[in-house]
Amino acid sequence: MRVLLTGASGYLGQHVLARLRERGLDVVLLGRSRPLGERDLPWLPVDLLDDHDLASALGEARASHLLHLAWYAEYGRYWDSPLNLRWVDASLRLLQAFTEQGGRHAVITGTCAEYDWSGEGLLHEDTTPLNPSSLYGAAKDATRRLAQAWCRGQGVTLAWGHVFFPFGPGEARQRMLPSLIDVFRGRSVPFGVNAEAWRGMLPVRDAADALAHLLVQGCDGRYNICSGQPVQVREVVRMLARICGADPAALLALATARPGDPHVLVGDNKRLLATGWQPSQTLEQGLLDSVHFADLRVKKVDT
Template sequence: MARVLVTGASGFIGQHAVQQLQLSGFEVHAVYAHTCIATQASVVAHRTNLLEPGSVEKLIAVVRPEQLLHLAWCAKPGVYWTSPENLLWVQATLRLLEAFQDQGGQHAVLVGSCAEYDWRYGYCREEVTPLVPASVYGRCKNATRELADVFSQVHGLPIAWARIFHAYGPFEAPGRLVPAVINALLNGQTALCSHGEQLRDLLHAADIGSALVTLLQHQAQGAFNLGSGEPVRLREVVEYLATQLDAMHLLRMGAIAVAADEPPLLVADNQRLAQLGWSAQFDLQHGLDDVLAWWRGRV
């Protein structure tokens, strides 16, 4: 199998992607900046800050990857949406592509976000739904995609752009919805939620990892939505978690105000991805059960 370089390998999605790549037989080179990742013999770890001058070129020269999976980005909860660091990642991604191309790289998968879309449309389809990002994060992701498109055209490098919707699963940041509710309830604390009527597209992170592997295996090109394709009401998600933990009395629906610009519906059309033969292994119930078991083992 191909030698693949994975940036952001110690992150939430990165850890799942590395696991799926191992299962698929890739020679995995995993990049982390701060938090060391637990690796098996089949994974080579590289500690590198991709924002430092010259670091990208040195890394690529050492690894000489055939394929690239670029997940690294500013992702700190509560910060990344407006952080000026997003601009640095636009530049770093272009440097990464240039070094990868110069060292004989053959195919790249870059990771985008549903934040690139115009959320007023709700149901998002690649090449159809307008790209009108409203946040610094979304605008920088979209700008990176445009640069990657130009790079691909100029240099002939096949590049896939993977737009992730709403991931959940083991290793997720504790402050995000699913782990925040689980941890509050496991500790006998009140879980404060919004009204929960929002419809969202949730996909287990292991399935996102397998989707990224599918894009690498097919040397896919262009934009792909990574989502379940099925809207679910957030109220149903948190009520399921509370029911499983026998803690419905600790849920406080409507305790948190919903932002004025938060869309009532945001869901992926995932048919382009499905046409490559990908399908999710977790339905929502089994996915939430998996996450519950994971957090129970850590409380």
């Protein structure tokens, strides 16, 4: 098995690469720049948004498996960015070149934003409608439909992962958990959160491990990459405050629902569990990792 990995420099990608390394897999990296600290792995310097000769690059890679993570993901801007349209084309050109060069199995990351978020129950691969409300979700949905059709015609297996907001070391500092840690460490002022909302939160280490598992097992079809365990945001805030030795009262006093923010956003992960995958971290363990990483990041800046 030789794995072609895109997006290894990204937040999720760094963790996926670590999980592939743990499995001792032969990995080839493809992207605009080589990930920091990865000098020992072969790297193909390709910008997927350019009109690059992907057939030549994929022929050089000689990969049997593809794990495609790369996409535009700048915090706060990716939801409605026109770059989503370019990534549809780039992803499909990459998949076409991979299969035409003899690739046999692919895993591509989608998003929970492909689903209809208007319901109250768990989002399930078979029963929840696919009705994205953002350009990002629509672009991922379109990519999935075309990728599945292409792979069926080529006799190639494809696992599509609906990823549900993994959290942990390396995530953007503007996101909710790093921002909460800054509040509880006294680095910023309290702000309001949608405390009554229910979310399914999966540590990024486990999200990455699930994708690596789908790759190694040769799984086919759609899979929710999520914890499957609903937790109220209010309880997450309290747990995080306890880890930081802080009082969450001032922050929770500002709690407010946000327009358009779904009350329940939790995936059903029974299909993923049925493949033999199991999470390795609890929610609290994932939060401890987040706090440790955030404190180290601030320490490095200060020194």
